Amino acid sequence: MVHVVNDIQISPDRLMRRVDELAEIGAITGPRGHAGSSRLALTDDDRLGRDLVMTWMRDLGLDITVDAIGNVVGQMPSDSGLAPVMCGSHIDTVGTGGRFDGNLGVLAGLEVIESVMSAGVQLPRPLAVAFFTDEEGARFPPDMLGSLVYAGGMAVEAAQRIVAVDGTGATVGSELERIGYLGAAPCPGPAPHAFVELHIEQGPVLEQMGRRVGAVTGVQGISWTAVELRGVSNHAGTTPMSMRCDPMFVVGHMTAFLRSVATEIGAPQVATVGRVELHPNLINVIPASATFTIDVRHTDDKMLREVEQRVDDELRRVAADEGVSVSTETLARFEPVVFDERVVATVVAAARRRGEEPVVMPSGAGHDAQMLARMCPTAMIFTPSIGGISHNPAEDTSVADLALGCQLLADVMLDLAADRHFEHEGIA
Amino acid sequence: MVHVVNDIQISPDRLMRRVDELAEIGAITGPRGHAGSSRLALTDDDRLGRDLVMTWMRDLGLDITVDAIGNVVGQMPSDSGLAPVMCGSHIDTVGTGGRFDGNLGVLAGLEVIESVMSAGVQLPRPLAVAFFTDEEGARFPPDMLGSLVYAGGMAVEAAQRIVAVDGTGATVGSELERIGYLGAAPCPGPAPHAFVELHIEQGPVLEQMGRRVGAVTGVQGISWTAVELRGVSNHAGTTPMSMRCDPMFVVGHMTAFLRSVATEIGAPQVATVGRVELHPNLINVIPASATFTIDVRHTDDKMLREVEQRVDDELRRVAADEGVSVSTETLARFEPVVFDERVVATVVAAARRRGEEPVVMPSGAGHDAQMLARMCPTAMIFTPSIGGISHNPAEDTSVADLALGCQLLADVMLDLAADRHFEHEGIA
Numbered sequence: 001m002v003h004v005v006n007d008i009q010i011s012p013d014r015l016m017r018r019v020d021e022l023a024e025i026g027a028i029t030g031p032r033g034h035a036g037s038s039r040l041a042l043t044d045d046d047r048l049g050r051d052l053v054m055t056w057m058r059d060l061g062l063d064i065t066v067d068a069i070g071n072v073v074g075q076m077p078s079d080s081g082l083a084p085v086m087c088g089s090h091i092d093t094v095g096t097g098g099r100f101d102g103n104l105g106v107l108a109g110l111e112v113i114e115s116v117m118s119a120g121v122q123l124p125r126p127l128a129v130a131f132f133t134d135e136e137g138a139r140f141p142p143d144m145l146g147s148l149v150y151a152g153g154m155a156v157e158a159a160q161r162i163v164a165v166d167g168t169g170a171t172v173g174s175e176l177e178r179i180g181y182l183g184a185a186p187c188p189g190p191a192p193h194a195f196v197e198l199h200i201e202q203g204p205v206l207e208q209m210g211r212r213v214g215a216v217t218g219v220q221g222i223s224w225t226a227v228e229l230r231g232v233s234n235h236a237g238t239t240p241m242s243m244r245c246d247p248m249f250v251v252g253h254m255t256a257f258l259r260s261v262a263t264e265i266g267a268p269q270v271a272t273v274g275r276v277e278l279h280p281n282l283i284n285v286i287p288a289s290a291t292f293t294i295d296v297r298h299t300d301d302k303m304l305r306e307v308e309q310r311v312d313d314e315l316r317r318v319a320a321d322e323g324v325s326v327s328t329e330t331l332a333r334f335e336p337v338v339f340d341e342r343v344v345a346t347v348v349a350a351a352r353r354r355g356e357e358p359v360v361m362p363s364g365a366g367h368d369a370q371m372l373a374r375m376c377p378t379a380m381i382f383t384p385s386i387g388g389i390s391h392n393p394a395e396d397t398s399v400a401d402l403a404l405g406c407q408l409l410a411d412v413m414l415d416l417a418a419d420r421h422f423e424h425e426g427i428a
Numbered sequence: 429m430v431h432v433v434n435d436i437q438i439s440p441d442r443l444m445r446r447v448d449e450l451a452e453i454g455a456i457t458g459p460r461g462h463a464g465s466s467r468l469a470l471t472d473d474d475r476l477g478r479d480l481v482m483t484w485m486r487d488l489g490l491d492i493t494v495d496a497i498g499n500v501v502g503q504m505p506s507d508s509g510l511a512p513v514m515c516g517s518h519i520d521t522v523g524t525g526g527r528f529d530g531n532l533g534v535l536a537g538l539e540v541i542e543s544v545m546s547a548g549v550q551l552p553r554p555l556a557v558a559f560f561t562d563e564e565g566a567r568f569p570p571d572m573l574g575s576l577v578y579a580g581g582m583a584v585e586a587a588q589r590i591v592a593v594d595g596t597g598a599t600v601g602s603e604l605e606r607i608g609y610l611g612a613a614p615c616p617g618p619a620p621h622a623f624v625e626l627h628i629e630q631g632p633v634l635e636q637m638g639r640r641v642g643a644v645t646g647v648q649g650i651s652w653t654a655v656e657l658r659g660v661s662n663h664a665g666t667t668p669m670s671m672r673c674d675p676m677f678v679v680g681h682m683t684a685f686l687r688s689v690a691t692e693i694g695a696p697q698v699a700t701v702g703r704v705e706l707h708p709n710l711i712n713v714i715p716a717s718a719t720f721t722i723d724v725r726h727t728d729d730k731m732l733r734e735v736e737q738r739v740d741d742e743l744r745r746v747a748a749d750e751g752v753s754v755s756t757e758t759l760a761r762f763e764p765v766v767f768d769e770r771v772v773a774t775v776v777a778a779a780r781r782r783g784e785e786p787v788v789m790p791s792g793a794g795h796d797a798q799m800l801a802r803m804c805p806t807a808m809i810f811t812p813s814i815g816g817i818s819h820n821p822a823e824d825t826s827v828a829d830l831a832l833g834c835q836l837l838a839d840v841m842l843d844l845a846a847d848r849h850f851e852h853e854g855i856a
Contacts, residue, residue, distance in 0.1 A: 201666060202663045202665075202666045203662070203663055203665075203666025203667050203668075204662065204666075204667060204668075204671050205666070205668065205671075208671060220665060222665065224711055224712075226711075232815070232816075233817070233820070234631070234632065234816045234817065235630045235631055235792060235793055235816070235818055235819070236698065236700035236702055236723045236725075236792075237631075237648060237650065237698060237723070237725050237791075237792030237793045237794075238629060238630045238631025238632075238633070238791070238792035238793050238816070238818075239631050239632055239698070239792070239816055240631075240632075240633065240695050240696070240698065241687070241690045241691055241695070241697070241698055241699075242695070243632050243633075243636060243816070246700075248683060248701050248702070248704065249683060249684070249687055249701075251680065251683070251704075252679065252680040252681070252682070252683025252684045252687075252701065253680070253683070253684050253687075254680070255676060255677060255679070255680025255681070255683075256677070256680045256681050256684050259669070259677055259680075259681075262669045263669055267668050267669070267670075268668070269669070270664065270665060270667070270668065270669060271669075272664035272674075272712070272714055273676050273677075273680065274664055274676070274706070274709070274710050274711050274712060274713050274714065274715060275706065275709050275710060275711050276676065276679075276704050276706055276709070277709075278702070278703065278704055281702070281703050281704070281705075282702050282703060283652055283654075283702050283703050283721040283723055283759065284652075284700070284702060284723055285702050285819065286700055286702065287702060293711040295664045295665070295711055295712055297664075297665050331711065363665075363666070364663060364664075364665030364666035364667070365663055365665045365666050366665075387660075388660075388662050388663070388666070388667055388671070389661070389662065390663055390666075391663070391713065392661070
């Protein structure tokens with residue numbers, strides 16, 4: 001009989017040393033001196049980051065596999081033949097990224113494995129840590145590409161053909177080959193026994209509620225629409241209001257409408273206009289055209305569909321009234337993901353054992369865990385983001401919270417390895 | 429006793445030949461093959477355009493003066509010593525300009541003078557045609573610079589020090605010298621007896637009303653404000669609506685508010701948001717900052733001030749509610765200009781004599797005539813703009829309408845030269 005442990009202590013210092021060392025690769029400095037990182041997927045800096053994490057995996061003696069989309073899994077050596085309890089995340093960043101988004105989940109996984117191995121304990125099944133290719137999608141859309149392919153959501157051949165948005169003509173496949181990460185392991189990959197991802201919240205909820213842990217119940221459904229409006233450009237002084245076909249008026253009206261709909265429905269409904277481009281974009285010219293984006297999210301797909309319909313109806317109504325033509329393109333559409341209730345309950349229980357009452361919450365952002373959820377029982381642990389800031393060198397989390405998150409990752413992985421998640425019937 | 433005439437016939441063919449020849453200088457082609465011109469003020473192309481018009485003036489035997497801001501006046505030789513009846517406009521264009529904006533008023537003036545001279549008639553006082561420097565202000569803000577200096581609204585030394593917005597460090601003075609148009613005539617210039625400017629409407633009103641002539645009563649007051657908003661950038665998925673400080677929401681709300689205020693007040697109130705810039709301008713990021721412009725115009729300065737105040741109040745209220753900081757900068761503020769009622773009535777009467785009922789209307793755009801109105805009785809004649817389009821190679825007016833406008837310019841100048849405008853007590 002294997003000895004079951006759940007009191008492994010992780011080392012915050014070792015975790016932070018790795019975080020700092022990885023952040024040095026592609027290091028950038030934000031406007032107020034914050035130290036961030038820029039390691040866009042499959043660039044030279046991404047390769048250097050990968051090489052460093054691979055070195056750490058090798059130093060721990062892990063069995064390493066690299067698959068045909070460049071996902072890297074390091075697994076504790078095991079003769080059990082049992083599927084591992086896996087954790088992981090990503091080490092690519094956006095162009096102006098922080099130190100923790102993604103990196104935390106990977107380096108905390110390494111720390112958990114090192115703590116377990118150096119304690120010399122035997123587990124019922126091995127642990128593994130993965131970093132998935134191109135989670136950010138900033139250079140090669142869509143985001144979460146590596147985990148999508150790992151979980152069988154896209155054929156690896158199609159993924160390899162994706163072309164970089166930077167106009168260089170580089171493809172995922174050519175860049176994987178160039179940086180030496182076109183691996184031999186097949187996609188989709190083998191299903192883990194369970195999967196858990198530690199990640200920064202990237203939002204303000206934990207901080208504003210004064211809590212230190214989020215037990216993540218799933219990922220909001222996401223609907224991204226690009227709207228292109230064509231009106232009639234004219235002189236802002238000589239064109240009476242009644243004769244205007246002004247695409248910016250439609251943008252303004254829809255921005256106000258989105259706020260009013262989202263407020264009326266209430267949390268977790270969110271709606272955002274983040275991008276606007278006018279042409280010719282001059283103070284005294286009614287724009288000829290406008291493009292803007294609509295980002296709406298909800299945990300309930302039925303609600304999401306309802307909002308999409310209301311927004312589309314209003315857009316077409318106001319544009320027709322204004323004499324502005326509309327074309328829309330769905331840039332992304334993800335259904336909500338619901339995590340495994342037993343794994344979520346395991347996170348809740350682990351937090352409570354450490355004296356912390358977690359916020360049971362959905363994720364507003366997409367994560368690799370939502371892809372792994374197609375294959376195995378999955379959940380996530382959130383640790384607070386100071387000021388809710390992410391995708392920015394100013395992204396930050398206190399060392400105490402990072403350490404707590406890593407400790408809970410250890411606790412939960414040990415519970416999952418011992419199948420203690422089956423004891424949880426749901427969230428208390 | 430001088431023989432008084434008012435039945436001089438202008439030559440549409442000769443007018444159009446000059447329009448076509450001038451448009452060849454700096455010729456550009458619009459997206460749908462429209463032929464426009466690009467002659468930014470004081471560039472080599474502007475010099476070539478000036479040289480061509482000067483050649484025509486010399487060919488007609490006009491007395492030519494070039495002043496210290498590069499304004500050029502060609503006057504019929506006269507021993508009378510009387511101030512001339514002057515017409516004119518500008519021959520500089522915006523970067524992507526049309527063939528008629530400004531050029532029409534200058535070339536029609538040449539045509540009127542040539543018609544009068546070749547008819548061999550004597551007038552009570554001479555006619556003159558002027559082209560004023562840098563009316564567009566596209567390279568050297570502010571617009572209407574040459575006529576402003578001519579009328580004494582800005583010291584010529586200050587105007588000569590204005591630096592190009594193109595970042596070359598060129599000044600009005602250095603460029604005038606370089607292209608050979610730093611003239612000897614002093615600024616301000618001599619006051620004409622009266623001034624009339626023929627110009628395309630640059631708006632849709634005449635076309636939509638099915639009329640061919642506008643008798644312009646003045647120029648709307650203009651208020652340009654740049655608004656800079658700073659919010660808190662955050663993840664569009666993870667930030668609940670209630671925790672947002674979203675500058676784009678403020679932009680959208682204000683765009684809708686401006687429309688609602690302008691519609692409520694009714695014509696001639698106009699209000700436009702023509703320029704918006706978001707940062708970082710990404711689909712899934714609540715913007716950190718937004719800048720946008722507000723252009724409001726009215727013929728009545730009291731109304732204009734009221735609207736400015738209402739807009740500012742609403743902006744500060746909604747921004748405070750949203751937790752967004754506001755700073756505003758007045759980019760331009762021109763009080764409304766009211767033209768001379770007798771000259772307007774002279775235009776109305778001339779149009780009626782030619783069987784056309786004019787639209788008595790304000791100009792929504794600024795024109796050189798508004799500067800000359802400080803010095804002498806002034807008005808303008810508008811000719812229709814097809815589709816209301818200007819500042820674009822697609823800018824167009826039918827040859828018949830151009831010819832009618834030129835003919836009315838002749839009729840009105842002859843009336844003004846004979847002081848028949850004093851017979852008009854106002855607009856019928």
